[in-house]
Amino acid sequence: MSAIEIVPLNWYLLLSTVLFTIGVLGVLFRRNAIIIFMSVELMLNAVNLLLVAFSSYLSDSKGQVFVFFIMAVAAAEVAVGLAILMMVYRNTKSSDINILNKLKW
Amino acid sequence: MKALILLSSLGVITLLAEIFSFKKLLYPFVLLGLAATFVVNLFDWNLTQNTFFGMMQYDHFAVGFTSVILIIAFLWFLMSDSFFREETSVTDHFALVIFALAGTVIMVSYTNMTMLFLGIEILSISMYILAGSKKDDLNSNESAFKYLIMGAFATGFLLFGIALIYGATGSFDLAEIKIFITSHEGTVPAIFYAGVLLMLIGLAFKVSAAPFHFWAPDVYQGAPTVITAFMATIVKTAAFAAFLRLFANTFAGVTDTWINIVWVMAALTLLVGNITAVMQTSTKRMLAYSSVAHAGYMLLALLAVNNLSTSAVLFYATAYSIGSIGTFCILHIITTAKGNDNVDSFNGLGKSNPKLALIMTIVLLSLAGIPPTAGFFAKYFIFTAAFQSGFTGIVLIAIIASLIGVYYYFRIIIAMYFKEGSDEAITVQTSHKILLIAVAIATIALGLFPDFIIRMF
Amino acid sequence: MITTYLFYFLSFLAIMFALMVVFSKNPVHSVLYLVLTFFTIAGHYVLLNAQFLAAVHIIVYAGAIMVLFLFVIMLLNLNKETEPHKGVWLKASAAVASGLLLVVLVGSLKGAETIVATNAFNPNIGLIENLGKTLFTDFLLPFEVASILLIVAMVGAVMLGKRSIK
Amino acid sequence: MIKLVYLVPLLPLIGFLIIGLFGKKLSKGLVSVVGCGSVLGAFAVSLGIFFELTGKVEKSVTIDLFSWITAGKLSIPFSFLVDPLSSLFLLIITGIGFLIHLYSTGYMSHDEGFSRFFAYLNLFIFFMLLLVLGSNYLIMFVGWEGVGLCSYLLIGFWFKNTAYNNAAKKAFIMNRIGDLGFLLGIILIFVTFGSTSYHEVFLMAKNFTSGAPVLTAITLLLFVGAIGKSAQLPLYTWLPDAMAGPTPVSALIHAATMVTAGIYMIARSNILFTLAPLSMEIIAMVGACTLLFAATIGLAQNDIKKVLAYSTVSQLGYMFLALGVGAYTGAVFHVMTHAFFKALLFLGAGSVIHAMSGEQDIRHMGGLKKYLPITQLTFLLGTLAIVGFPGFSGFFSKDEILAHAYEHNKLLWVFGVLGAAMTTFYMFRLYFLTFKGDFRGTKDQLHHLHESPKNMTIPLMVLAALSVVGGLVGIPEVLGGTHFLEEFLKPVFEDSSFRLIHHLSHETEYILMGVAVTVMTVSLYYAYTVYVKNKTLPADESQELKPLHKLVYKKYLIDELYDNAITQPLNFISGGLHKVIDNQLVDGIVNGVGTVVNWTSSKVRLVQTGNIGFYIFVMVISIVLILFTSIM
């Protein structure tokens, strides 16, 4: 008994779009690099949800497999990202994105 | 495929070098490996059948770009041995660069969104790291940081696009998508177009096309010069190959959705890139902007979706990469010698190091697109391609832009020959000499006999 | 019927928690809300017959990634006080921008109903064997390539993480 | 002999080359020998040609040397035309040329530019001969500009003096104005007739109806050239200034030969002019006005050479009047006689100046009769000749012109007679003030006074003789003579003859002569009373003159007028174009582009704020826009 049979695909589309946008909002809204990072994760998850929805609607497993790769990438990105954050923090003692704007013009 | 396998194994071996401690031999070994890869890669020519589970295909396009990338990589290694000497974590650098190369190989040969995605990510992630590889240098940190955040953000859109396209077509495979487009003439669901646009945005970010270019100047300036060179040449080439593979081929059926946007992007990129470069004091940043501008030229070829565009982009990428490697190498030498990368640190180079100045002049002329250098033909092919598809307006813009381009490239030439500077000559190490001579010869040779690259396709 | 309600409920929670992630003052709270968001999304996966994926999702995200986040936040001991904030105007413009984005996205995402499922409905695609089959036949190459990705990440993280010897 | 015509210009050319290249090394004697010898040789050849021609039936011979310019159907040979007209001019040029060369050997003997002077003179002779010998308009033009060049060089011969250089420049440029007209005329001739050689042009011209606009255009353009070269209104002002050159130059170039090139040109193309009555009228009017205008100025001048200069302008006016009324023979006749007596007068003036050691102001002369007897005598003869004293050469030529003028248009005749009266007055004023009365110069000038050496006086005498008897070649049949010149020149002018029906009865002719003679005598007498009886002297610079007198004395301020109306505006315009239009506007636009680029760059780069938040914000906005366009 799958939700996709009852709930129209559009709603999932809508839901993931909203989540995605909230992610974007987060990126725009906050200055803390870590929160921004989390918002990006949120965006990725929105995409995941969309993929899963599609895959089960099309009853095609490729979509879900793709989600695995996204997860892998997300994990990798987070690992590297946080490492970089740590490095920056080590030098600036801050995780504020606005601290770093020496490079401009 | 062979190239991919070789490269990944080469990367693993370099990692092992840490353990079995043959770091000393690593540098020549890697050069050897690259050479071997290059040779092996050529064997894939005309083996168009071998698609690996429809994931990647080694067609002429792929082989062509791979070989170009490998050549550039080889030159790049010649340029940046210092990068592998002074640092503590040598093997990591080797590994990252080589894996990045593996990523590029995937990007030029993918036939499936999954591979595209993975390729881009492998490349990007290693770039994030390498950009930040000067751990105590704030600029390096900043560039890595900016690159990372904006890159990740852009990836989100790319993925959203992929997802939508999957939703519409039920597949990640380029061939199938193409078939879907042709079969569903007119009944293609709207989300597919949305997907195409979102992917366009994602890729536009990777090739640093305006208005998604903002990361490029800062990141280029902050990153260590060698890494900047890597980004400006290899990364850009690979990104454009990926771009072309997807849009000039798979999405060629739905040009109406994206052509105008690319038109505007190209125009913006050309103007912003060139105009902003004019007033830069830091040569490195200036080159960063110029590389943005060059992306604009290559977008022209993408715009003209015709038989010429592939070879045009390939030639342009080659000419431009060779030129950039040359310039960055000299910039590297100057920066290490003079301590800063301002334009006036080139003053009097014409007197102190005439040969260096000469080569710099040649490559700058090539970047400015003046015959008989490779850069001229590169621009020529691009313009012809765009012209043939009837994009006269953008070609005119491009011409104006390239005139502005001449403006800032010649600032360096004038500085070298006209301004008075310190007269003591800078000593150039052998590997750099080899590299520079090779670059100069290649630039002139490609300028005089551009035919053999064109005939590849 | 129940599933519909469940869908509404989970969607509501997901959106709410997501918003909380963005708006809560304290980074730690944000992390926790994000974890909750992931749980709701996992719930959606279950609803969509992607049980295995749901499990993996919980393990990877809630189990690994978020812990990493939490760990870092603790390490840098970020909290309400240290938390930097943008000015009102910037926040407003951010809200407006994302609002617009939502509008255009929704606007451009019409026509999903025209999609026709080519192959007959099969509730078992989410099961481990199906996924495994696809992953290790069609997607073998990406699977291998992903390993490169992970090595890169690993090497990179280590390289950046360790203090350079001076 | 005619076959050897190329020798005529060649000899002076060789002379020029020898003197020009080796002048420094040669002795003055050798230089004078080469200089005079070459011209004498040319004269001999011309003489031979003249006699052979008189004997021949075929009156015009063309000698081709080589093909000069060819482009498409334009083909211009470098060839000479020997016919009565040209051979006559050959004689005048080489003959008088030789005499003046001879004279110069004495006159210039103390000048360090001796050899340069003779080089220039020979070059001038060469070009002048080219001018009259050419068988097509372009060769004529070559000579035409060539003599202009030589005139430039010789006027500015004493190149250290800025005033002289300016005079030279003025002469050249004013000639250039005329030359442009001439050149355009030649081009129009080519465009119309497809050729520039006299024979073909005149042959085809016959098919045109009288008064055809194209012919009027051509003739007017040619006439512009003549105005410039022969110093007619309004381009005459260079000639008086040209007196800056050494006196022999004034005699040769600015009296005898070069300035008459205009007359030669019109006489040469008489058929074209005859077919363009309008042009003829204009020429006649211009001539008449010039002769009167210049004469009035001559009345009040005190510089001996200036007086002669204005009289030259005036005499040239007579010639144009003659041409204008169709009396081509008369014009040529007057050219010849004028060449004799005006050369004589100038040389005489030269010998005076020589004796007065450079003094040219007649107010400081007087009573030179007893110091320079020969000069005085010859000068007197010359004066009588120019005023047209019965029996003297000037009488016949002027009378012929007046007669034709009368029959053509009474008004012109009146002009002519008035001019004659004035001529008489100022010439005798000049003569009396110079030779009569008692000496008004300084002491050392006084005891420095001496008669000029032989090589200067001989030419004077020869010329005097010529100016007395020179008229005999053209005694009108009213006076029971056979007009030899008219007969001789008939072949040249016969095509135009249909226009000159000679219907003056003998009575009228006698009356006209009578009038002329009486007028002449009256004004002679007046001059005598004024300057000999009651010894009035021209006012010197200090005292204030009556307005009219002053105006005339100041030459109607024409030079000032030109300066204010042309030179200064030209300079102003050039300066304006340079500073304002070129530097500010045209170049400003070009540089403006660069400035704009820099400015934009300096502004655009500020968009790159370095703030991640801003970057992402812009990205999102652009994404919104892109998706938005796709929805539309």
Add this chain to the structure above:
Amino acid sequence: MITILLIFFPLIAALMLLLVKGEQVKKIALGAAIIEFAISIFALIQFQHNADVQFEANLPWINSLGISFHVGMDGISLLLVLLTTFLVPVIILTSFQNNYKNPSLFYALVLSMQMALIGVFVSLDGFLFYVFWELALIPIYFICLLWGGENRAQITFKFFVYTLAGSLLMLLGLIYLYQHTEGTHSFNMAALYKAGQGLDAVHQGYVFVAMFMAFAIKMPVFPFHTWQPDTYTVSPTTGTMLLSGIMLKMGTYGLIRWILPVVPLGVVTWGHTAIVLSVIGIVYASCIAIAQKDFKRLIAYSSIAHVGLIAAGILAVNVQGLQGAMVQMLSHGVNVVGLFFIVDIIQQRTGKRDLGSLGGIRNVSPQFAVLFLIVLLGSVALPLTNGFIGEFLLLNGLYQYSAGLTAFAGLSVILGAVYMLRSYQSIMLGEVNNVTASFAPLTGNEKTVLVILCAAIIVFGVFPKPLLDIAEPAVARLIEIAKIK
């Protein structure tokens, strides 16, 4: 074959020179230039007097784009090649007494410039033409940049970008034509002619504008001339001579070879505008020349005036006009080189160029005065000098197009005399002043050069026929092609 030799010999010589150091560089360069001249003379001897292209060579270059290394000479090309090969040794000789630093590079650049120029004149392939066209820009830019006068940097740069802008437009035009060649596209001249004439009037107009801009800037024609006086003034005299004596002819040659036959209708549509511009330029430049104090600058402007007349004569499209253009190109080359050399001599000795501070040189160096006078007469087009032949034919040709314009253009005959005589007077005549008092007599080299030039001026003024005969058939054929079908 001989054409290829002509092109590449200077290049090889230039590369050789780079290896040589020291004083003898000058002599070697001169030797090379003279050999080159000898080669061209040999070509002249071999040349048959007919319209078709000779010494043709057609090597494959970029087949995939229909670009080939196709060179050859007809009368027109041959004359310009001769001009180049004649002037370059002269120019090198003029540069003998001013010792440029780093001579080997200097002369290498000069010779490579020569190579590019010859290439431009003999190309029978549109693309090749363009490449040589651009190639010529680089050496001269560096000559001016490295050895020029004060604030040369931006002036030469302006020159570079300005001309580059023009040539890029030309490239557009060529590409456009290329894409209208039938079959597998090709840049072959004949093909381009066909393509161009196939277009309708409007598009021919576009091509005309694009190409004309390039040539107009190079010549330069008013109002695209503002780079020229500055550049001529600031660059070393050798560079100025190359620019004005030869490089400028690239523009006029381009007009003849790459506009008239390619877009006849374009000429009809736009020719009038172009001619009017040129004629305005003639008078405009002459007027400005009058206002100049700096003699070098004055010559620069006078050269604008002369070129304007050439352009007008060419665009009148008739035999007289074109023949006149051919002769005038050569004469102008000789005269202007002479004039600039005179400037150089004066500057060498007195260190001054402004007319105000000079004067009376004739007193101290009469020979110089005479030679100067002859060159000057050539440039004011006195009959029996080469300048006259060209000017007469050009005016003649222009007259057949429009009498009014000719009369207006003719004003330059007067104005030319005005500024030339004025400058001659204030430099040569009058009393010597402290600047010119110690004016040394001419050296052997200087005398040789000036005598050679003066000889050329007079000889070709008296016997222009040979030149005209060489060009005649080619010109006739060109007009045949350019006639509106």
